[in-house]
Amino acid sequence: MNREELERELERLHPASFGWALWCCRQRREDAEEVLQTAYLKILEGRARFGGESSFRTWLFGVVRHTAAEQARRRWLRDALLLKWFAREPAPPPFDPDAGVACSERSRELRRALDALPLRQREVLHLVFYQEMTVEEAARAMGVSVGTARTHFERGKSRLREMLAREEEHEFNRP
């Protein structure tokens, strides 16, 4: 793929990639944009190459996920160093599912419930339900075996249903 083709593909998948980056960065919009920009540059500058072993989207999501993990490691290191006491810039805000978004109550509940799940379960549920991938594709994007992804998917789905049912019950009982 040449640069023009790559750019076209990235642009076509951009909304989905942004949604994925948001979930990789725990809904922090600024972080998601930074991760996405770094991932795009990696691809366009040839630092990450598409080998054709999976679909372009699956591969792209793997690159975004890897970049988000790198950024999280860098942030952790920076915070762990003594220099953090000199940093006057405020730390990134904690997860806020309602930040700047006109969300319905149902969406808020879903974001809250997803945020309470372990990372792997959240990732696989996002890839399957939100990105409409198969579990096999999700496993490739997450860099885990299909069996592992399936286990996380089933457990996550069951916990998510429980949490949502509890939320709905709570809403119903509210005066």
Next chain:
Amino acid sequence: MSSIGPEEDRNLHQRFAELRRQDTARAPEFAALLRPRAKRTGFSAFSRLAIAVACVLVITVTLARYHSRPPAKPVPSLSEWRSPTDFLLQTPGRELLIGVPRLGEWPQGIAVPGSSPSPIGTKKAI
């Protein structure tokens, strides 16, 4: 393929589709992300200045302390060394303790009793 049951997961699908619509609506422009932007370092100008000043201070203090130290005295060899409290061991009459005294001989260096006139017992003739 995934193991999603069509009935039981319809609700989840609908909820996630709603989320997707909301996220898509707030996605930044693709072209805007390809434009270079200022890299966030996480440190303000004040922080960088404070770090630089602290580094300079540490280096200055270290160098100053290193140069103000007095030169080290030469270390004497072990065979030449004498204890500063050695004189305390020079007790009176220690010659008696060094060897075994013999009958009829008087140890050297010790005055024989009666050989010198006693300053108390002498009387001046008037």
